[in-house]
Amino acid sequence: MPNPIPVTLLSGFLGSGKTTLLNRLLSHYPHSAVIINEFGATPIDPQLLREHNIAISTLSGGCLCCQVKGSLTPFLKNLRMGWEAKADKPFERIFIETSGVANPEPVLDTLLRERWLAARYRLEGMITTVSAATGAEMLSRFPEAQTQVAWADALVMTQTDLATAEQTEALLAYLQKFAPATPRLQAVNGEIDANAVFAALKPVPYRLKQTLSIPEHSFFSMSLLLEQPIEWARLQRVLEDFLHHHAGQIVRLKGVVYTADDPQPLLVQAAGGLLFAPVRLSPKASDDGRGRLVLITDGENAGLSAVLMDKLKFVY
Ligand SMILES: [Zn+2]
Structure with missing residues (x-):
């Protein structure tokens, strides 16, 4: 079978900066196709890739x-x-970004062992992002995060500027435990040399992968639609308060919101109870002014959505 298409798998726990890394890699390889798998029902990540x-x-x-x-x-x-079927090939490589709660093993297994696919796609390797700030806590709590590290061909440490020395040290101990031989790179303020990432994916003759068992996932998602533009300072206060009181339960929050006084939508993200500074996105003609926030919780979240709905009264 001629011309297997190279595939790079991008993994990493909720909020660890997968999409930021994907942005960097796409600037390096603009002739690519992207498949994004999101756990929440309302996809947010394509918004982050709007420049490409x-x-x-x-x-x-x-x-x-x-x-x-x-x-x-x-x-x-x-x-x-x-x-x-196309003489003029629409792309020359593929990136698959898995959801932050996915165990990559079945995906790798499919790409390597499903005969039809294995003859037509070539797995280049799996890159896993780990947050220096929240990585150790997530690795201690979630077996999904452990498999993502254990199966990585290259690890990219992110958010080192947000982490304390203790958090970084705890993360390094986990990486030593789950992936002692895997090449590690470090993103600085979201920036990383794409060449260095791909160089780290070079095949090695053998590598020990720990297989970890994943019980049924206990994650749930909820989506919030903000029908009208908001005042960011108000929403920020509400979200910070909400995250502070339910930090143990909310593992991820992300979304795009529109503010009353700025044509540029804001990308809003939180992980591990920490609300990151919002990022302004370039406006698009397709922007409809309706904000969307997705929350991923550890365990069922009916009670939480009631709390959030109650707090949103203070936003409008
Ligand atoms: Zn799953």
């Missing part, structure tokens, strides 16, 4: 490790057949 003129496909509302047979395999088959 590339094909982005979204598989949302679940995680690839549970849906891999159901949706990823037929999706990749269709993508390849469409690619073969």
Whole structure:
């Protein structure tokens, strides 16, 4: 079978900076296609990649490790057949960004062992992002985070500027435990040399992968729609208060909101109870002024959504 298409798998726990890294890698390889798997029902990540003129496909509302047979395999088959039919190839490589709660093992297994796919795609490797600020805590709590580190071909440490020395030290101890031989790189303020990342993916003759068992996921998502533009300072206060009181339960918050006094939408993100500084996105004609926030919780969240709805009274 001629011309297997290279595939790079991007993994990393909720809020660890996968999409920021993907942005960097796409600047390096603009002739790419992207498949994004998001756990929440409302996809947010494609908004972050709006600067790139590339094909982005979204598989949302679940995680690839549970849906891999159901949706990823037929999706990749269709993508390849469409690619073969075109004389002018629409892309030369693929990035798959898995959801932050996905166990990468079934995805890797499919790419390497499903015969039809394995002949037409070539797995270049898996890159896993780990946050210096929240990584140790997530690795101590969630087996999903452990498998993402254990199966990585290269680890990219992110958010080192947000981490204390103790947090970074605790993370390094976990990396030593779960992936002692895996190359490690460090992003500085979200910036990293794409060449160095790909150089770290060079195949090695053998590597020990710890297999960790994943019980049923205990993650739930909820989506919040903000029908009208908001005053950011108010929403910020409400979110900070909400995250502070429910830090143990909310593992991730992300979304795009529109403010009353600025045409540029804001990208809003939190992980591990920490609300990051919002990032201004470039305005698009398709922006409809309706904000969307997605929260991922550890455990069911009916009670939490009631609390949040109550707090939102103070935003409008
Ligand atoms: Zn799953």
